[in-house]
Every structure is written in C-alpha cells, then in structure tokens.
Amino acid sequence: MVNYGKWCLAICIIGWFTLPCTQAAVNTTTLNYMRRQAVRRVTQRAWQAYITHARGFDELRPVGCEGVDNFGGLRIMAIDSLDTLWMMGLENEFWEAVELARGVNFTQVDGDLSFFETGIRVLGGLISAYELSQVQVLKDRAVEIGDVLLRAFDTPTGLPNSRVNPRRNQALGTDVVLAEVGTIQLEMAKLSQITGNPVYNEKAQEVITFINSLETYLPGLVPVFIDANTGEFRGDLVTFGALGDSYYEYLIKYAAMTRNTKGIHSQMYQQAIDSMGLYMLTTAKNHPDDWYLPELHRDTIRPTMQHLTCFAPGMLALGSDILNRPADLGVAKQLLKSCINFYQHTATGLGPEEIGFDPSDPTTDGTSKQAFQSCTTKPLTKDQESWQRKHGYYVKSPSYILRPETIESLLYLYRYTGNVSYQAMGWRFFESIEHHTRTSVAYSSIHDVNARSRSENLSDSMPSFFLAETLKYLYLLFSDKSVFSFRDYVFNTEAHPFKIM
DSSP: OOOHHHHHHTOSEETTEEOOOOSSOOOHHHHHHHHHHHHHHHHHHHHHHHHHHHTTSSEEETTTTEEEOOSSSOOHHHHHHHHHHHHTTOHHHHHHHHHHHHTOOGGGOOSOEEHHHIIIIIIHHHHHHHHHHOOHHHHHHHHHHHHHHHGGGOSSSSOOOSEEETTTTEEEOSEEEHHHHTSOHHHHHHHHHHHOOTHHHHHHHHHHHHHHHSOOSBTTBOOSEEETTTOOBSSOEEOSSTTTHHHHHHHHHHHHHTTOSSSHHHHHHHHHHHHHHHHTOEEETTEEEEEEOOEEETTEEEOEEEGGGGGHHHHHHHHHHHTTOHHHHHHHHHHHHHHHHHHHTSSSSOOOSEEEEOBOOTTTSSSOSSOOEEOOOOOOOHHHHHHHHHHSEEEEEOOBOOOOHHHHHHHHHHHHHOOTHHHHHHHHHHHHHHHHSBOSSSBOOBSOTTOOOSTTTBOSOBOTHIIIIIHHHHHHHTSOTTTTOTTTEEEOTTOOEEEOO
C-alpha cells in the first residue's frame, strides 16, 4: 500500500495534468476534487473522440480514428455512457448521447444480438439514465429493447436464449451460460417498476427459481454451461470469472435493490459464498498471504484467476454489509490485496487479463476443508518461472483492455472501510491508464502490461465499459460517500446505478 500522507504531498505533476499542489498540506476534500476533475477531463476527451470519429457507431477505434459496429449497430457507446455523463455534470455530452439513443429503432436491427451484452449495456444504460433524468425517450427505448429481450425467454425451461434477432423476431442459441441467464434480473425488475408491467420481472425471476431447483455437485456453486431446452449442465466448470461472475453478483444485488435480505436470492448467495470459502479460495505455494479465487472442475482446481474475478471483493463487501457477514469483509480485503498486486508488479502499473499460480496444498494451508487436486498446465517460460518465484503467480494473458473490476472493488472497500489507501491506489491506477493507454485522440486497450513501448502496445480498441464503468468508478472513488450512496443505489454489472426499490 502507498503511504497516503507522503504520497499526497509529493503530487505536483500527475500524468498529463498539472495540479496546484505544493508542500503545504492539501486537505482530502481539495485533493479528491482535483482527482475528480482529472477523471472528468479524461471522460470528456474519450467522449469527444467518439463523437468526432465514430458518432452513431457502436464503438471507436482510438488509434485508427474510425467507428466500428461490433454490437449490431446499437450505438452502444452512447447508451452505455449516458449515466456517466449525467453523473459528471457533462450536460452537452449527455444530450448528444440522448439524441443518438433517440435515433435507434431497436425493432429494425437485423442481426444476432447478445442477450447478455444488450441487457447489461443497453437496457441497463437506458433504465438508469431514465431514472436519473426522467427523459421520456430513454424510457421508450428501454421498453422497446426490453420487449426484444423478452422473446428469448420462450424456451422449455424459461432460461433465455443467448441471442436475439429483433427484425426477424427470432431467439437463438440454446447452449446458454450461467452469467447470461442470471444477469438480467435487476434490469427486468426495474423495467417492471417503471412501466407497471410485471411480466418482465416475472420472466427473470422464473430463471432464478429454475436454477435453484437444479442439483449441483457443490452447494450453491452452479456449473456455467446449461442447455436451455433441458436444463441439463454441459460440463462441471464453476467460476467467479467469465461465464459465472455476475450471476453471483446479481443474487446479492437483487436482495439489496429490493430490500429483501431473507428471500431466495440472499439464501442462494450465502450458500454460494460459503461453498466458495470451503472449496475454492486458496493461496499460492510459498506465498500464504496471497489469496486467489481459481476455477473449479468438480474435484480439480484450475490455478488461474482472471481480471474479471477482481469484482468479487466488492461483491463480498456489499454482502458483508447488508447480510451482516463480517468475515466476508476480511476475505474481500485479502482478495483485493492480490488484485492490487497484479497491477503493482507490472511495468505499466496495469493489471493483466489473467494470471496463473502454483496453488498450495489445501489440506495443510487452512484455506479449504476439502482436498482438491490441481490440474496440470503446460510448462512455463523462463520469464514466467522467474515471475512466479518472485511474486507467487505469473502473467498468463498479458493484455489490459481498460477493465474496471479492480477499481470497482477499490470503491466498495473504500466506502465500507474508510481506508484512504484505496483512494490512493485508485489514483495510481488512473495515472497508469492516462500514461500507458493514451492515443492521439482517446484511450486504447494494450497488448502487454509489461511492454514499455506505448506506440507498439496499443490494440486499437476502446470498449464502451471504459466510460460506463472504469471512469465512473474512479469518479465515485474520489467522491463523497453520499454521492450515489450504496444505501440509495445498486449498480448493475455494467456500473449503471438503479435506485433501490
């Protein structure tokens, strides 16, 4: 961790921003105001690049300076950014995004849309922005896309198909993923609330009821591949990373949003987290203080951890608070420590997409009550072996695609503990983003977190979640806890705030 006091006074020039900081004491309020303004300027710059070079497209290629429709032409960047622009007081930019949303006719889109991405980014973004601004066209568009997604639930099990084609009125894909079917409940509950039509919430809750009826090989931990026609599992992979992550997140967030801590969602969540602690949490060999959350294949651990999994500390902190599970906060702190290390150890100060590690023996280290074998992995390179000896893990997939999960967890842990070192760490990550991902017009994902040459490391991609999540969470990290308080709002998995019901 950074020594906050000494670090604060040393700030004079931060990345591309010169701040009026001297040897005189800088109070926390002033410092965080300057940090928010820096994040706001980056948001403005990224948005302006999108409007200038990719207006009306899904996303911007920030090196080639051109638009790309990689989500079916839904203008995903505009819709995903709406509430971020509103939150930061970027009024002109917000209305530019509203006009782009106004110009989309979702029913006429002729392409196979991801049920998952459309739900969390488009439906979630429209509902949140409508709740905040009360702009009617945003509600109209939310209903339009909600009705499109509703078609996907017409399966024998009620588990939604993975893809929808609005113009052809088709729902496709019966081999579905846990995170796909379990990450629509917040959005559909909100859509029912703002429209008065209960069908959206009913369809989404039938999914949870069905999943709860399935027999799993570990209590509460659900394999990620499911046949939507039969309800049978396709394999036994369990993970809090890609394919599984937001299912568990939505269990606790639905309980929080509906103020129901005794219902089925909180029960399923607590069972899952109890099993996670018993069967999945582990440490690296010779590094007992570094905790990891690997994948599980029945009785075999796959000793890897994705950047996506770094959302888990924030989820655990939220659950610890609303369900009175204080031990979960301790687990959250330990996991976040590992996620922070993934950033601090690299040349760029940014975290890799995936790491691998050599797990300790769960029968002796006290982190698991059941002996699980570790699956064999291909031989490491010399660099990976050296990295693992030094840090207890190695970089498996070196890219950084402007992901938000570690910053998201910094926000939750800061708000629940008051420890300002989490703010200091978030600022350090912001500096690294500003320095290592900046292009001539915006910001780009990078190929290798340990590469030192910026020009050859840019991958020409700026995902919409950079504005929707990463920059929003940074802005909130430096804001007062009363701003979008966790007592008043629940954030969907794309960081769209929904008012607690």
